[in-house]
Amino acid sequence: EPEVTQTPSHQVTQMGQEVILRCVPISNHLYFYWYRQILGQKVEFLVSFYNNEISEKSEIFDDQFSVERPDGSNFTLKIRSTKLEDSAMYFCASSHPGTGNTIYFGEGSWLTVV
Amino acid sequence: AQTVTQSQPEMSVQEAETVTLSCTYDTSESDYYLFWYKQPPSRQMILVIRQEAYKQQNATENRFSVNFQKAAKSFSLKISDSQLGDAAMYFCAYTYISSGSARQLTFGSGTQLTVLP
Numbered sequence: 715e716p717e718v719t720q721t722p723s724h725q726v727t728q729m730g731q732e733v734i735l736r737c738v739p740i741s742n743h744l745y746f747y748w749y750r751q752i753l754g755q756k757v758e759f760l761v762s763f764y765n766n767e768i769s770e771k772s773e774i775f776d777d778q779f780s781v782e783r784p785d786g787s788n789f790t791l792k793i794r795s796t797k798l799e800d801s802a803m804y805f806c807a808s809s810h811p812g813t814g815n816t817i818y819f820g821e822g823s824w825l826t827v828v
Numbered sequence: 829a830q831t832v833t834q835s836q837p838e839m840s841v842q843e844a845e846t847v848t849l850s851c852t853y854d855t856s857e858s859d860y861y862l863f864w865y866k867q868p869p870s871r872q873m874i875l876v877i878r879q880e881a882y883k884q885q886n887a888t889e890n891r892f893s894v895n896f897q898k899a900a901k902s903f904s905l906k907i908s909d910s911q912l913g914d915a916a917m918y919f920c921a922y923t924y925i926s927s928g929s930a931r932q933l934t935f936g937s938g939t940q941l942t943v944l945p
Binding site for chain 1: 861863865870871872873874875878919921923925931932933934935936937938
């Protein structure tokens with residue numbers, strides 16, 4: 715069964731450093747997402763992406779965040795200058811309107827900022 | 829704004845028994861989807877079941893079924909014949925239908941399900 719893949723599975727970074735989280739969405743999907751989950755809390759929406767542009771973004775997705783689809787398969791989340799409070803699990807997800815917009819998640823990238 | 833509420837932070841069930849997890853939501857949209865996702869200790873988000881709001885029939889997936897009450901904005905998950913592998917955090921989620929754009933999922937706060945042997 716097709717799946718969303720994410721790399722790295724775990725990354726530790728120094729505060730202030732830039733981080734890029736990578737995702738390969740399901741190949742025929744058109745909509746791409748990033749969500750995050752701080753330990754012990756609910757899953758929060760960050761951003762959605764369609765047709766090479768941001769569709770929606772939350773208040774969390776401020777200027778330190780950016781997304782890019784550099785080629786036909788990858789979808790990346792960049793955090794420019796990480797803060798301690800950015801420590802969380804980051805989930806990439808994708809969906810296709812033909813499947814009722816069911817959103818399929820990757821296994822997550824666990825980011826620890828020290 | 830849409831909200832999703834799960835009022836049971838924790839539930840437990842005896843193996844082979846049935847358990848129902850509650851979810852309510854608030855929306856002004858008429859067309860939308862509701863989901864239950866399971867998050868085991870590995871923290872992966874796994875789709876359990878999906879319900880389209882325009883369908884009156886409740887969705888079922890093997891041992892998992894929902895009770896969808898559109899007027900009451902209620903969407904509960906029933907797990908029959910519970911197994912040890914069902915132990916996880918369960919999240920209820922909502923998204924509304926809009927063609928041509930990606931719409932976010934709104935999640936509830938989750939219900940931690942423990943299955944007792």
